[in-house]
Amino acid sequence: MRLRNFNIGRHLRDRLHYSWMLLVLAITMIVPVALLSGLIYKSSFLLSEQSFFQILFSNQWKPLSGKFGFYPFIISSLWVSVVSLLIAVPICLLTAIHLTQYAKRWVLNLMHPVIDLLAGIPSVIFGMWGILVIVPVISNYIGPLFGKNISGYSILAGAIVLSIMIIPFILNILIELFRHIPTELKETSLSLGATQWQTVKFVLVKKIFPGIVSAFGLGMSRAFGETIAVLMVVGNVVHVPKGIFQPGYPLPALIANNYGEMLSIPLYDSALMLAALILFVIVLFFNFLSRLIIVKSNIHN
Amino acid sequence: MDLRKIEEIFFRILMFCSTVIIAVSLIIIIFSTFYKGLPHLTWEMISKTPKGGFYFGKEGGILNAIVGSLYLSFGATILAILFGLPLALFLNVHIAHRRKLVNVVRFVMDLLWGVPSIVYGAFGFTIMVFFGIRASLLAGIITVTLFIIPIMVRGIDEVLQSVPRGLHESSLSLGSTRAETAYKVFLKQSVPGVVTAILLSFGRAIGDAASILFTTGYTDHIPTSLSQPTATLPLAIFFQLSSPIPQVRDRAYAAAAVLFIIILIISILSRFFSKRYQKNKINF
């Protein structure tokens, strides 16, 4: 009798756990749908009055007179993310190759915590570092080098800060990729008389090329969505930037800077939620594409 | 022939330089944070709330932000464990045999993981307005929870995936229920890894600014209930750094030093735990 009671208790508990797990699963699967539909709902107010393409390609940003042109912000976002990726790509690739193919044990033991820590630093601290170090360096050294007299708050400052932020993220993916190449492939190339660098260049990089592309795609989506650190150093001037020494005003910064007043101006909140929606869709797109590349290349092999 | 050697040496130098750039960047970040922050990290700074308004008052400290951040991130982490842990176990124990479903869930988690925190912030704000909640600790906790659930699930999931299948089968064949297999076998097997994943999520929760910018508000006081607004360390840095008054900026630097120390502690703790978990796993 006691045994049976015990069993009933056990199975009841099993059922309870199961129900909770199922509920949790359902809730988490609803989150992306809710995110998307919430943002669409909010931005529909603006979209019912103005056309989407007009908003996207107009550079008139005058919330008080109901003009919401996203063009300057989208271009700024592109500038900052692309430049940061240009900085991060060679550094990540070279470091990943160094750490997986050449480095001595002590370098690995040193760099592992360095990368981990870099990945864990909050974005406000990166932003503060940008204000304290990068902005003055650009204003005092890099700017004058190109004959420019600038404050330092610029696309370049945003891109440098951003590149340091996405480096640990991309680097971890790349290291993982390089580690999973079979040693025999490397041995094969070496035994055919290739130098180590030739092996890297002709065989290893080629072997994981789709993975490398997708790592940078994921890095790009990271860069696109990063808010606070970029906002702190990028200048936040509403215009279409034409070079890396000019200030910019990326999309996430637009949302973050104006939340305070968005309820006091008609359609302003709708415009900002549309900005969030665009951000969400762009980031999803990059994520999706990157993962698709991986899946496709796996099928091929 | 010689050209090959020159090329090899050239690229080895470049590789070495890139590695050094990364290490040096970290050193500069640590150094500049502590150089600015540590001198102001007095007892008064961490034991008092700001006087005369956080943006203009020259007196007082950052206790409101420290306590607020701890409330917020502990709250969010505990909530996220309640959701994330069962979900990760569910994937690896209950529906492990339904590969398609598991892959879909993992894919959604990956996507959510990639969503920028500002989007969570904007979404949280929309919900707040919808339900008529004011900016408060509770709203912040909910937003941050949403933001760290995918981080936690991915972390725990990765650890659980390395539990050998044989263990799963033998546990079931001994007559354990699935819940028992999940919590007593899978979880027990991977405690250090799970703790690491939770610590990392906590680190994300305490460091993120964009998701709480709209949702927690900001105040000089320490909140006494969930419905009050609260200060947090990231926002203490963000807001006070832009102040024209040097004493207020010093508070921002001190807050940055405190936040960095917390992140350092988390990093050391998680290395300690992951070392125990990775005994037979090679780094790099």
Added chain:
Amino acid sequence: MNKPKINIQDLNLYYGKQHILKNINTIIPERQITVIMGPSGCGKTTLMKSLNRLTDLTPDCSVSGKIMIDGQNILNTTEDITKIRKKMGLLAQRPYPLPMSIYNNVAYGLRISGRKKRRFLDKRVEHYLRQVNLWNEVKDRLKEPAGTLSIGQQQRLCLARGLAVDPEIILADEPTSALDPISSQTIEEKFKELKNQFTIVMVTHILRQAKRIADYVIFMYLGEIIEQGPAKDFFENPQEEITKDYLKGLFY
């Protein structure tokens, strides 16, 4: 027996603190098939990889002793390591085609050493593919990725690729273990043909395969050489107890 091509003296090798190869002294005769045998984990693959210094790739590996190839100690040499490695073609347990086309797999070794003329490459590729009896099967699909070939074809491609850099020695690490019986037979027959031109070192734990093709046998156990000698003597008249037990199939 032919004169020695490789002469190994007092070779000791450690991975970290693990002593993998213990006082190895042996010779490998020129233009014959030398088979390294022994149960798994006895160090036979490591011995073979130390011949072209692929053991350098392992971070904690330390080596002492001498490996003399044509009178030159490759462990202590000022000469470019890539030149030494080029002397030796490597055939792994499983075929590892490089991530490129069939044509480029064979041409790879020539290209990286600076031979880039198209006409020259075309000729060499055809020559080596014919040598491993693969030409007729792949001549219409040279541009396709090498991964599309069957495993047996891939292994023959890997052999052609190794031959294309004009080595003097072929190192083969259980080259047939992933192959079907017919592909295995092709490889074995190829080896018997190739030994007129090349010195072949092959690691195997298949006793019958060793009996079929070996000219000289090195038998290893737990990192040491237990017994070595010409194949006939070794199989018909083993001296050591361990060898006798192994040949009887008492352990694997």
